[in-house]
Amino acid sequence: MPELLYPLDSTKRFTDQEKVGHNRWHPDIPPAVTVRPGDEFRVHVREWFDGAIRNDDSAEDILNAPLSTVHCLSGPFAVEGAKPGDLLVVDILDVGPIPQEDSGPLAGQGWGYTGIFPTDNGGGFLTEQFPDAYKAIWDFSGHVATSRHVPGVSFTGIMHPGLMGTAPSAALLSKWNAREGALIATNPNRVPPLALPPLPTDAVLGSLTGDAFDRAAAEAARTAPPRENGGNQDIKNLTRGSRVFYPVFVDGANLSVGDLHFSQGDGEITFCGAIEMGGFIDLRVDLIPDGMSTYGVSENAIFMPGNEGPVYSDWLAFSGTSVTLDGEQRYLDSQLAYQRACLHAIDYLTKFGYSPEQAYLILGAAPIEGRFSGVVDIPNACATVYLPTAIFDFPVAPSLDGPAQVDPGMGAPHAAR
Incomplete structure (x- = not known):
């Protein structure tokens, strides 16, 4: 095992650790650890909500999830000799749940969760169709996930960090804030918002204190979107064995990592x-x-x-085009086409007995593949969703026998305002 350079105590909160990480991007956050080129090391990572989501049969925690606190990032890790203009090479040697613990109150201790977030607290890719909060708990057995909230499904997780990146320079941070602020100004009251401006409330900035903390908290960028530094890219195939080349914008590069996932479908929809x-x-x-x-x-x-x-050989693929649900034609709108493909897959799975929310949770958590299949044939873009058939405990392809019926069990816990 590589040397553990960033240990975390599962009994303590993110802000009470010996080494305190951060939940905003800012060039002035001091490095927590310094490493050298060629070093191999282990990092412990908190779940992105720091334990706010519980292993139970209620979605009230999703409904009221504290989005101002995310993400809980480990780091920064300064790399000796790194200069702006370099490329930082990062090899992911291994990744997994909380080591040596197969049960406990924290996600990663033998279980994890998927949430459908309500429109007024994060929303999602299909928030217009799914505006309320739902949750699924997944139990881990080795590398396999199953859920009491979504029966009839099991799959091997492609474990990966949802978020990893280098620190922005002051100039890059200013660029982010200016362009995202301009976007927000086009519709400042939109729900969910078009972007997330700096928010000093609940900011965690490593070892910064006093006036330096206050200055940085007022301008530090939220970690929700991917940006030039990498960040919250949520790429399911960024798993063990991956090599990543990150732009370096500050001395030391200041690499940070968080938001570990046991599994995910393309898009984290x-x-x-x-x-x-x-x-x-x-x-x-x-x-x-x-x-x-x-x-x-x-x-x-x-x-x-x-x-x-996992290596899947059999798929059931659903396609969608850039036409809205009410029949409005959009010009080569690939995102809309992907939404329609996802909705077609959800509609299909409900014929087997799943609720629409259970089907939506499957598409988010299972290792589906999403593809932009045609982006030049005006006016319709075409997108596709590939659903691996082996994740189901029953035949899922169309047949003369009609769809098998699954007992949906207790269903996905639901909470509404």
Whole structure:
């Protein structure tokens, strides 16, 4: 096992740890640990809500989830010799749930969860069709997940960090705030909001204190979206064996990681669409001096995905085009086409006895594949959702016998305002 450089105590809150991480992006957050190129090390990671979501049969915790507190990031990790303009090479050697613990109150201790977030507290990809809060608890047996809230489904998780990235420079942070602020100004009262502005409330900024903390908290960027530094990309194939090349914007690079997932479908479509967990990640770091200009990677990470995870050979694919539910034609709107493909898959699964919410949770948590299949044939973009048939305990393809009927069990816990 690589040396544990960032330990966490599962009995303590995120802010009470010996090494306190952060939940905002800012160049002034001091590094918690310094490593050298070539070093391999283990990092413990808190679940993104720091234990606010419980292993029970209620969705009240999803309804009232404290979004101002996320994400709980471990780091930053400064890399000796890293300079702006370099590429930081990060190898994901291993990733998994909280080590040596197979039961407990925290996600990652033998279980994880998927949430459909309400429209006024995060929303999701299909929030217009699914405006209320729902939750599914998934139990882990080795690398396999099952749920009492979504019977008839089991699958091997493709474990990965939903969020990893380098610190922004002051100039890059200012750019983020300006462009996202301009977007918010186009519809400042939209629910859910168009973007999340800086929010000092509940900000955690590592070891910063006093006036330095107050200044940084007022301008630090929220961690919700992916940006030029990587960030919350939620790429399910960024698993063990992956190599990532991150742009470096500050001395030391200041790498941070969090938001571990036991499994996820492409798009993490319910917003908390993955199976969320706390756990560990083993990393190796290296540098390519001046790599940003050498390879033209001036923004956004590039990566070589790992080749581990379940291998599925049989799929049932659903397609959608860029036409709204009420029949309005949109021009090559790939996101709308993907929404329609997801809705077609959900409608299909309800014929087997699942509620629409259970079907939606399956698409968020299981390792589905989403593809933009046609983006040039005006006026309709075409997107597809590939559903692996092996995750179901019953035949899911159409047949002359009609759809098998699944006992939906207790269903997904629901909470509404």
